[in-house]
Amino acid sequence: MWQSSAAAGRLLLCSGRSWLQLRGYSSTVISGKTVEDGVLSSFRSICGEDGVSLGQAVREQHGKDESVHRCCPPDVVVFPRCVEEVSALARVCHSHRLPIIPFGTGTGLEGGVGAVKGGVCFSLRKMDAVLDLHPEDFDVTVEPGVTRKALNAYLRDTGLWFPVDPGADASLCGMAATSASGTNAVRYGTMRENVLNLEVVLADGSVLHTAGKGRRPRKTAAGYNLTNLLVGSEGTLGIITKTTLRLYGVPEATASAVCSFPSVQAAVDSTVQVLQAGVPIARIEFLDDVMIDACNRFSSLNYPVTPTLFLEFHGSERSLEEQVSTTEEITQSNGGADFQWARDAETRSRLWKARHDAWYASLALRPGCPIAGHVGDGNFHCVMVVNPDDPDELHRVHLFTQRLARRALAMDGTCTGEHGVGLGKRSLLCEEMGDPAMRAMQSVKEALDPLNLMNPGKVLQPGGPGDAQQLFLHLD
Amino acid sequence: MWQSSAAAGRLLLCSGRSWLQLRGYSSTVISGKTVEDGVLSSFRSICGEDGVSLGQAVREQHGKDESVHRCCPPDVVVFPRCVEEVSALARVCHSHRLPIIPFGTGTGLEGGVGAVKGGVCFSLRKMDAVLDLHPEDFDVTVEPGVTRKALNAYLRDTGLWFPVDPGADASLCGMAATSASGTNAVRYGTMRENVLNLEVVLADGSVLHTAGKGRRPRKTAAGYNLTNLLVGSEGTLGIITKTTLRLYGVPEATASAVCSFPSVQAAVDSTVQVLQAGVPIARIEFLDDVMIDACNRFSSLNYPVTPTLFLEFHGSERSLEEQVSTTEEITQSNGGADFQWARDAETRSRLWKARHDAWYASLALRPGCPIAGHVGDGNFHCVMVVNPDDPDELHRVHLFTQRLARRALAMDGTCTGEHGVGLGKRSLLCEEMGDPAMRAMQSVKEALDPLNLMNPGKVLQPGGPGDAQQLFLHLD
Incomplete structure (x- = not known):
């Protein structure tokens, strides 16, 4: 199965697998060179x-994420316990020209962890400390083994939370590496807006703090924004070993709502108008009729089989009333029906059950193409259920993916609203960005990782200058 | 006069002039080489x-901004009318190894436009079109001659506005280049959060679109974040010739408030608690007793001469009531007094007059050191009124600036919460970032501007690899 995405007003393709491209690429993959015994001894002496x-x-287990990209196991997996060990391991890899692939929870969707050129997987799960919580400054620092659910459990009694929620219980450093977002980005932003500082180990083992060691400025204009250069770099520039995050006060109250619409356009128009009205909506999610039908069947629900919005509101008790009533008025003016809303946790959970189960509901659907979208961001997922053993079907899916992505691009959008580039979106990225931007990305990559050791073969196209160098190093 | 800044909870130094450093540097400045007649003919044939x-x-006029940094006039000023002319001019500069200094409105505060190595100033004021307004998608694209006030005048009948407000009526592309923010960043973010795409001319004349040509994704995970690498690069990586900006709905209603406090701590505690309570405050500004006294005298007001908060609330009529009452409760619990608030424009304007006039009030003050701060960001300005012709006074101010900045750094803060680095903060930037991050910045600079032609001598320290090369090119 793959998913992809597009948008309200314009189209944003989110996560399409480029099958042919992947297969074409795999024929040029160099099988991992055998890691020498001396290298292994060095690794063992370090960790x-x-x-x-x-x-x-x-x-x-470390050569595959949750996508359909085929497993590319690394030659060896190391489990460092601290940044000093990460740095020492990287130095060994650097001196032996071994690729380095960082691994968090393996919940990515673009094949970002596959060792397509062999090498050493750095599994960071042993580094799982929550460090330096500053409740009065609304920030915290975490190691790469800390997941978003673990952090929110840790914060439970502080009145604070970290809102970015990509669905999976991903590691927060992995979320920084892939620029993760999710359902409530419309209110709280994505990782780009919520990372204050990163500790990063570069390919040569040097340790970099993107905003200076130990710093956590809420606002800064200090030199080049290395923090946001590393956010979304997908392990191709360095290994993130610490992330300092912005926190938020837990809202006083939450309300959820569901509303059915006569058409996709009516749901989209409602979304735009809710945002224009300044309603500080926390989540606004769209499911199409096929998806709703699948959810009804999967979760034994009986929503009308029409385009549907799922909404969530955060705020004080008083402000919730106003947010909900403004939203209901807008949906009614667009022909919305069956507007239901609730404040208590149990009813809220029931109202949103269809949305939460959408992924599993679509897995149970065959064939079909449901659409689910974070419409507040103009970002949607198009979920297709495919048989990975049927090459003809895969080919047709590939052609459809390309068409969908190009339609998003033709509407000023992006081929990847979230989930990143990884293996699957590299050629589409080139179409989206154009040559000058791709050259700039290549030169930044070469500046920070001149030997192309960091997660080689991801984000940038094979055949770029860095990649050629990598081939050379492997062949000589 | 100079200003500087620090913070609530921790200290953020914002804009200190490093006098000795500046003077030391000026002794190594190479006087601008005479621009050859052939080059001038080429320029004239282009624009x-x-x-x-x-x-x-x-x-x-083009060698100086609004700071005390001494004027460094360029050898020649060019006034391109379109991106093609900018590109053609850059190619000429590139082939003759002439420094390129972009110039917007000259309202910067860190000496960013001085031609410290001579060269060609690109004044972008003739490129002043507002392009591609998409009200339904909340975005607009502007050329570099468009200022924030001009854009908001253009948007007047659309129900939309662009909120980032650094005080001066700066050009929006200049604001992108310097990562500007200002009073309402606490609610709407800085330029970092509000730029969707940039058109940039690199030193070799190539034209780059940081998010792909014509694209305006609200959310994207497409490759390295070149947009935020260019935001805040202060003209040292390229010339910004178009900026695509995120817009916001004009709030239904606005309320302003003023409150006096018995101590700085009481005002700061109130700020933290207002944010913790989730009040979506639009502006929260702090003036100390010296500043209030100066404002009283300058603007014929009679505020109590104590630490004071100026607040602004945006929202619906109903939500404003709640925001104001929550805030008033919090200020009272911290000993705040004389809480005054208003909704109508005239009274609001009267309430905020002291804050708006603070800059001019402090100019009229001599001697003294008032403090004004965007406390919602943890960012404050420390304004000192100095006699620029008194070297001893300047020396003492320099020593104080360094102490203030280092105290900010010792509290995990930054030496520049806004205004950037320019000339004045280069050595402090090195202290803040540490060697590995500075090396990364240098290597990014060399990757995108290998000849160090783009605004040389700014942000990065002279003596870095790029700078050495520049000296070589000038001397040979």
Whole structure:
């Protein structure tokens, strides 16, 4: 199965798998060179006997994310326990010209963790401390093993929370690396707006703090924005070993709502008008009729089988009333019907059950093409259920993906509203950005990773200058 | 006069002039090489006879911003009318190794426009079109001659506005280049959060679109974030020739308030609690007792001479009531007194007069050191009134600036919450960032501007690799 996405007003393709491209690429993949015994001894001396694994199961587990991209196991998996170990391991890799692939929770959707050129997977799960919580300044620093759910559990009694929610219980450093967002980005922004500082180990083992060591400025104009250069770099510029995050006060109250519409356009118009009216909506999610039908069947619900918006409001008790009534008026003026809303947790959870189960509902659907979208961002997912063993079907899906992405691009949009580029979107990225921007990205990559050791083969097209160098290094 | 800044909870130094450093540097400045006649002919053939100026008055006007940094006039000022002319001019500069200094409105505060190595000033004021307004998508694209006030006048009947407000009526592309923010960043973010795409001419004349040509994605995860690499690059990576901006709905209603406090701490505590309570405050500004006294005298007001908060609320009529009452409760619990608020424009304007006149009030004050701060961001300005002809006084001010900045750094803060680095903050930037981050910035600079032609001598320290190269090119 793959998913993809487009938008309200214009189209944003989110996550399409480029099958042919992937297959074409795999024929040029160089099988991982055997890691020498001396290298393994060095790794073991750095992070202990149980910090280095060559086992096939472990390597395969670390060569694949949650997408359909085929598994590319690394030659070895290392489990560092601190930034000093990450740095020491990177120095060994650097001196032996071994690719480095950072691994968080493996919940990505663009094949970002596959070791397409072999090399060493850095699994960061042992580094799982929450550090330096500053409630009065609304910030916290976490190591890469800390997931968003673990952080929010840690924060439970502080009155604070971290809102970026891509669905999966991803690691926060991995979310920074892939510029994750999700359902409530419309209110709280994505990782781009919520990372204050990053500790990064570069390919040569040097340790960089993108906003200076230990700093956590809420606002700064201090030199080039290295923080946002690393956010979304997908492991191709360095290994993120610490992330300092902006926190938010837990809202006093929450309300959820659901509303059915006679057409996609009516739902989209309602969304635009709700935003224009300045309603500080926390989530506004769209499911089309096919998706609603699948959810009804999967979750035993009985929503009208029409385009539907799922909404969530955060605020004080008083402000919620106003947000909900303004929104209801707008939906009614667009022909919306069956507007239901609730404040108590149980009813809210029931109202949103269809949206939460959408992923699994679509897995149970075959064939079909439902659409689910974070319409507040102009971003939607188009979910297609495919048989990965049917090459003809995969080919047709690939052609459809390309068409969908190009339609998004033709409407001033992007081929990837979220989920990143990874393996699957590299050629579309070139179409989206154009040559000068791609050259700039290549030169930034070469500036920070001149040997192309950091997660090689991702984001940038094979055949770029960095990639050629990598081939050279492997062949000589 | 100079200003500087620090913060609530921690200290953020904002804009300190490093006098000694500036003077030390000026002794190594190479006087601008004479621009050859052939180069001038090329310039004239590109942008016309009246598009090239060698006049002393014009050059001096373009060699200085609104700071105390001494005027460094360029050798020549060019006035391109479109991106093609900017690109053609840049190619000429590139082939003759002439420095390029972009110039917007000259309202910067860190000496960013001085031609410290001579060269060609690109005044962009003739490119003043507002392009591609998309009200339904909340975005607009502007050329570099469009100022924020001009854009908001253009938007007047659309129900939309652009909120970032650094005080001066700066050009929006200049605001992007310097990562400007200002009083309502606490609600709407800075330029970092509000630029969707940039058209940039690089030193070699190539034209780059940081998010792809014509694109305006509200949310994207497409490759390296070139947009935010260019935002805040202060003309050292390229010339911004178009900016696509995020717009907001004009709030249904606005309320302003003023409140006096027994201590700085009580005002700061109130600010933190207002933010913790989730009040979506639009502006929250702090003036200390010295500043209030100066404002009282300058604007014939009679505020109590104590630390004071100026607040502004945006929202619906109903939500304003709640925001104001929550805020008043919080200020009272911290000993705040004389809480006054108003909705009508005239009274609001009267309430905020002191804050709006603060800059001029402090100019009229001598001697003294008032403090004004965007406390919602943890960012404050410390304004000192100095006699620029008194070297001893300047020396003492310099020492104070350094102490203030280092105290901000010791509290995990930044030496420049806004206004950028320019000339004045280069050595402090190195202290703040540390060697690995400075090396990364240098390598990014070299990647995009290998000849160090773009606004040389700014942001990065002289003596860096790029700078050495520039010296070489000038001397050979």
